[in-house]
Amino acid sequence: MKNLVVGQSGGPTAAINSSLAGVVKMALDSDKIKTVYGMINGIDGFLKERLTDMERFRDSERLRLLRQTPSSYLGSCRRKLPEPQENEQIYEDIFALFEKYNIGYFIYIGGNDSMDTVKKLSAYARKKGSDVVVAGIPKTIDNDLVLTDHTPGYGSAAKYVANSVRQLSADTGVYDMKSIVVAEIMGRNAGWLTAAAALANTKSAAPVDIILLPETVFDEDKFIGRVEEVMKNKNSTIIAVSEGIQDKDGKYIGESSSALMGDGFNHAALGGAGRIVEHMISSRLRIKTRSIEFSTLQRCCTQSISLCDYEEAFSAGYEGTSHALEGNTGFMAGLKRISDKPYICEVSFYDVNSVANLEKRVPLEMIGSDNMSVTQAFTDYALPLISGEPELIYDNGVIALETLQR
């Protein structure tokens, strides 16, 4: 019997611990596994031998609380592994620890950069003739992984965006004066989450008129013209703005107001696009405008977990681990959409080499011809992902969470 180690990496989501619960549940119930370890702070923590025994999650009540806990229960890291030819020592260290802890299975839950880790470790194992199985479970609110129909974590973040935008529209329209809310939404290069603002438009109300994605070029004059047109007939509107919108030269609109900070993966840390757009509107059109940065709450709001996401995140972890226990390695457990209406999706397995370091952006057919909206194709795609609400457990009015004592 071998041991299994599971870790979490990259930015948090509201559903990532549901995937963790799926992995842990499958592993604890398997007769192939002796001990289920969690690595604390991802591969960084593993290298420091910071492991925790997940045995306590045999308790079904604790497992359920884990599922509704947002963010990464085990902690996270942002380390990108070097190529083996650049630094083989780190691979030797990792595989020596696999020996030391009798690890047969390494499961990594994360986004694009984490799938790169899965790719490199599984390739190294193959090269060295190690039989350690390495598998990835996807998560990211950005929904930017290829091959999988969507990523666990996206649906809940999208539900947060749609509901927040809907409720803000009720709030902003209360006075008898024209007013605009600019909602700045996460998503550096991919506009999936910003596009979710469109899901707030229902048959009873359509508060969102303009959606600015990083996939399109931001043209200030056209934008201001569109705002003016919208406000001719409305008292208030919501404008959804991705943090990553850029002008025709590829310059981030928010860049001028925020420092560029390396995060180890050479992404610019963005912020400020909303405030810049707010200032554009209020100075050029003299309409009362307020920008709201949804900030980190959009990725960790338990009250916005969608049942669809909650179940799929668990299934990806559970079935992904089952597939690993059958000896498969170097794969990512993704989601394959079988049908739209009714919505049917199942867990499917993809070669991690075809996933890592690629990025799925919002395709042209989902973007309106005005470059400031989304099409019905997007709504058809995204609406099922925000559907349903799991029953949540509260403790004195506050959602009960599992906390790792470190």
Added chain:
Amino acid sequence: MKNLVVGQSGGPTAAINSSLAGVVKMALDSDKIKTVYGMINGIDGFLKERLTDMERFRDSERLRLLRQTPSSYLGSCRRKLPEPQENEQIYEDIFALFEKYNIGYFIYIGGNDSMDTVKKLSAYARKKGSDVVVAGIPKTIDNDLVLTDHTPGYGSAAKYVANSVRQLSADTGVYDMKSIVVAEIMGRNAGWLTAAAALANTKSAAPVDIILLPETVFDEDKFIGRVEEVMKNKNSTIIAVSEGIQDKDGKYIGESSSALMGDGFNHAALGGAGRIVEHMISSRLRIKTRSIEFSTLQRCCTQSISLCDYEEAFSAGYEGTSHALEGNTGFMAGLKRISDKPYICEVSFYDVNSVANLEKRVPLEMIGSDNMSVTQAFTDYALPLISGEPELIYDNGVIALETLQR
């Protein structure tokens, strides 16, 4: 038979429409009332004869949706009535409209400034021998009205704060590095809502270490010393900061970064205290710090409605209207706490002259001796108010709301 007119004024809350539903339900069911009018945009709209017939809320499904709709369904205004001796014309106009629309009952749902309207209109009616009944139903997330134990709207906003803070603490602690979140919370002069961050501290986790209220003097050096002390033993912490914190000279900490804008009531529009405090910490202690402004979502988040608030807001409207229909005038329907454990509260009626233009701040016994925390007395007071969750109706993943077509 007379008609009744109901209006909403001041800033929105998540529960204000539950009070509106209570007023409308009682009025529609009463055989003393012929037509129930809603005034659109408060007293401003009433003066423009912008009225809507509330008959459609005989449909219990629509009434239920109204209850879970955040913000002011009827729209709002911020007009403060002049003293009659300054401008009697406006009173004559209002009472002429009472005649014209056969209004016997005027119900106004709002905060401190709205109770001033109730006070002035009821006094004027008395002076002129008019038998129009004028009554107030309280609402404000600020919880700063006197006599009433607490205000409808506070419990839900407090629940938003406690849950957001709890979830942000799960989010901020994920990396193996020290990090701090500064949450800037609404409440110009009264720290009730900021204090609610303490409710995130439960037996399983205590993420909130420092709470800065406008009732205390902000001392930068003492504050930085306290942050340093906290971070000696913790990887991350949440600091709750009221938008209205001031230094020993009464100068708003956030003032330097934001313009002072009159809102018609001579309050300074604040903002920026969180960012200033963030900058203090990161520059003096070199700890990664992120400030998050909870912004208007804290007052309009339906997923955070507390069952306690939801029921009490309705009861205040319902029983307040019943009291008005019995011929009582010039009162506010408040909440009287009968016992703490078990929590029992009932609707009670207060002379509006004893309420209007007074402000209830967090009392000394609820503030820690370090001036940077709250005591058990606060927790005992506030915890029942965030308890319970009403069942909410969703429409395709988005909470269903009633929208007034204007």
